[in-house]
Amino acid sequence: MPRNAERLPSLTVVSALIDYSPLLGTFKRRIGSPRSPTGSDALTRSSSGNLVIRLRGGEYSPARMAWLFKTGVWPESTQYVLPRDGDRTNFAAANLYVHDSADTERARVTGYYSSAEEAQQAIVMRKAAAVHEQAEGIRRYVHDKTLELDALRAKLIELDAQVQKMTGGKVPPKFQHLFRSAPKQ
Numbered sequence: 001m002p003r004n005a006e007r008l009p010s011l012t013v014v015s016a017l018i019d020y021s022p023l024l025g026t027f028k029r030r031i032g033s034p035r036s037p038t039g040s041d042a043l044t045r046s047s048s049g050n051l052v053i054r055l056r057g058g059e060y061s062p063a064r065m066a067w068l069f070k071t072g073v074w075p076e077s078t079q080y081v082l083p084r085d086g087d088r089t090n091f092a093a094a095n096l097y098v099h100d101s102a103d104t105e106r107a108r109v110t111g112y113y114s115s116a117e118e119a120q121q122a123i124v125m126r127k128a129a130a131v132h133e134q135a136e137g138i139r140r141y142v143h144d145k146t147l148e149l150d151a152l153r154a155k156l157i158e159l160d161a162q163v164q165k166m167t168g169g170k171v172p173p174k175f176q177h178l179f180r181s182a183p184k185q
Contacts, residue, residue, distance in 0.1 A: 008074050009056060017055060018042050020069040023137050025091035027053055027062060051089065066091040067098065076100075084130030086123065094133030 019028045032038035043062055046052045052059040063081040068074050070093040075081055080099045083090050171179060 007058075009058075011068055011072050014055065014065065014068060018053065018065070020066060022066075022070060022093035023134075023141060025066065025093070025095065027065070027091070062091050063088075063096060066093060066096055069093070070096065084133070085127040090130075092130075092134055092137070094137050095130040 017030055019030050020026070021028075027042035029036055029038055029040050029042050032040065036042075042053050043051050044054060046059055051062055053062055053065055054060075061081070063083070064075055067081045075098050078100060081096050082099050083095050084097055085095055087095075
């Protein structure tokens with residue numbers, strides 16, 4: 001648990017006020033105000049120019065808040081939540097990972113990679129892995145929606161069959177006004 005956990009809002013409080021899309025990495029306000037209506041983007045710029053989410057009088061890092069939504073707990077104060085693809089505005093859950101500040105210092109001092117080329121390759125691979133994770137998330141989403149559409153198509157066929165059975169396939173002209181379109185034949 002982070003050292004300053006008593007000052008950080010819980011996931012329950014945050015999720016009541018902010019809607020987070022882990023696939024897109026977007027934050028929207030659930031409860032609006034005159035300056036920021038419900039459904040508006042919750043990201044804003046701090047006085048120093050950093051992206052933040054203002055919530056109950058505090059400013060919070062969108063990456064750290066995305067991590068809260070992803071795992072249910074705030075990252076430790078010694079940990080960085082970093083984007084795999086290097087884009088510091090991409091808060092998609094699949095794109096984020098936690099890096100301990102001690103590891104950063106160790107890598108800087110000991111030279112984690114044996115060459116600059118290896119370090120560059122690691123950056124490219126990290127970005128590729130993040131893009132792959134996003135593609136997989138979209139692929140799962142499309143698959144789920146396809147299953148929903150298949151179920152809706154089956155229901156539509158069933159309802160058309162009921163209408164066919166009830167009308168005998170013919171709707172007399174004086175009752176056609178009850179239908180927005182002609183029943184399927």
